[in-house]
Amino acid sequence: MAQKKRKLGRGVAAVGAGLSKFGAYPKGVRATDLFVEAFNELKNSVDKGLDTKDIEALYLGDCSSDLFEHQIHVAPATVNRIGLIPMPAIRFEDACASSGVAFREGVIAIASGIYDIVLVGGAEKMTNLDTAHVTDVLGIALDPDAEFPAGETFPGIYATIATAHMAKYGTTLEDFMRIGIKNHYNGSLNPKAHFDASIQQFMKRRVASAVRKGLPEPHWANEMEFLNDPAQNPIIAWPMRLFDCSTICDGASAVLLVAEDIARNFTDKPIHVIGTGLASDYFVAEREDITSIKGTKEAAREAYGMANVGPQDIKMAEVHDCFTIAEILAMEDLGLYKPGEAVKAIREGESRLDGKLPINMDGGLKAKGHPIGASGVGMAVEIFKQMREEAGPRQVKRKDIDLGLTQNVGAHGATVVINIFERR
């Protein structure tokens, strides 16, 4: 049954997109407030204008407003906040894949014929808690029997996966860092990114600080040397160091989906959603092989099949780099590279903005930030902007970026959702 080729009854396109600035906001700011910011950018992005009263439903990803904000039932609260009662609203939770799933379900709702115009989005306000408590909230997305009670948390889980990948394929710490360096560079070109500064800028700041304090001036010839300095890039869970980990942050994202047949009422540059895939996977303790996430492969099979494309057709991707190792897994499990070969492509710069297959153009979860419930739709926002050539200084210059995908992972891949986009 998993092999069945799935299709949607009706075409769907994205016609608007918006993002809040990602970062750490004060306690009084709510996820709903950040959603308003994303929604405002979305409204302005709809070329031919949008009467918000025409929106028929909100599909919202939010991982744990319960624990981060001591608030539930955020979907109608968000609708109320943007003045659109009695518009129906649904909250989705699939850990870090929450809004990728909300996006998929919005596509399905339009395909079903029930709606023509659906607002999909995500929001999370994580920084009310300190890092230890955030780590606890995220940790409970793990297996309640074998993982969390055994003291596993996400840095540890991905460190285990990274170690296995190193053992099997000879992946090195420098390979992981190359991903961090690329994503920080991309983030430095993204005004919405949490770390809108590049590692170069961190280096400069550290040098300036040393000079100010009359200390010997540090000598890092390049970013790689900086990241190899344990004082600058301490170990979180070996081999994952500080610059291998995505950020705890606050943010919101929004995309407007409409039935393909009315897309031109909103814009002459719709971005079509031609495939979507969703799968579950075992918890890590139960997997046969931990150097790959089967959920990604399953979800990719569904999405590629629906879109009638293969990995060789993909021209850009936003993937779930919650840790740098996860970007490698994504590249391999999506079939963009053979197992063990993503690293070679990374070394050769293929995933850079000017490479053959740009990945995480917006800085990824690493540098753009990872307000978990917002991340999945956040990726779609970037694909939308890139395909419309509205990505500013980080715009991919190649002209053939007509097919792209987002891969959004819940936890360690117990959920994976993939959406495929086409510019026609």
Place this chain on the structure above:
Amino acid sequence: MAQKKRKLGRGVAAVGAGLSKFGAYPKGVRATDLFVEAFNELKNSVDKGLDTKDIEALYLGDCSSDLFEHQIHVAPATVNRIGLIPMPAIRFEDACASSGVAFREGVIAIASGIYDIVLVGGAEKMTNLDTAHVTDVLGIALDPDAEFPAGETFPGIYATIATAHMAKYGTTLEDFMRIGIKNHYNGSLNPKAHFDASIQQFMKRRVASAVRKGLPEPHWANEMEFLNDPAQNPIIAWPMRLFDCSTICDGASAVLLVAEDIARNFTDKPIHVIGTGLASDYFVAEREDITSIKGTKEAAREAYGMANVGPQDIKMAEVHDCFTIAEILAMEDLGLYKPGEAVKAIREGESRLDGKLPINMDGGLKAKGHPIGASGVGMAVEIFKQMREEAGPRQVKRKDIDLGLTQNVGAHGATVVINIFERR
């Protein structure tokens, strides 16, 4: 736009249903364990047999595993628990309407053509927390500005609504009690109900206990007198007393939905889902009129329109009696009775099992119990069993019960979801 008549691209039918026993389970029992119990009953209910590997997705309602069980990402955990990895899974949260929404989205997914066979359900394990903490968890489904910070909790909110209804329509405490008496009677006929005992049995027990202790034997001529005794039915938030409030409990529910065109592969008695409606409403503090829930009217308009039926066609209903007053609001807002006239029907016994329009045949949230994430699909399970004449001692005897609905409310109606069922 809200007036638009919506339709689904493809017919959907329920072909199996199951429920766990509702009640208070020990701490070690998880919501996922209860889901297994519901799923097992569902499997046995599929007349022509079910190969579980054919199920394509799980749509699961769960209100706050986060706060009740310190666990998130329960959808893939549930799939793992029933041995169906890599089947995709999604968790829905819309407060007490979580699984009613999961049901609707399962219907929409099949209508879209993406799936043919979808498992919808809900689960909640509330009793790990004491009543005060459960009240807090539920309270955060209220408005974060005007309601919860002002000290509002659900008994208080519904008490306010009840008082307004009394003032406007002359509704009395005895009217509320009539609903409690009916629902407890129905629950006493339902082996899955949390309160599978009737108020008559509570009375008998109290008399026996007094006799045992050598106290004067209490004299309640009937249930109404028993419930008017403040010692037996203390005030929770006037005019809502103990027997006006639904129960805090644990439970799970499951329904198997399939595309109409393959329903006969599973059973000769499919129950068709012919309409669904979903709407949001303002928080209570912002409503023009609190004797009615506009969200119910909006959702009903969508659902009736889709089903091409009107309230006059409905032959039975499962409605969201989180408090007895809520059953009155439902009867009126669904258009089954004119505003202020539900009470007359209740007095005349119309909503009893042997009445003209049976309501909450399974005991409702009042007596069957209200494990919040499980309640919406729990209502659908009852409609399924009644329409197939498999409801045992509480089976409605009338032969014309060919059209029924479920009305599932999130919080005070900030979310309302309605699903309409037909036996052909």
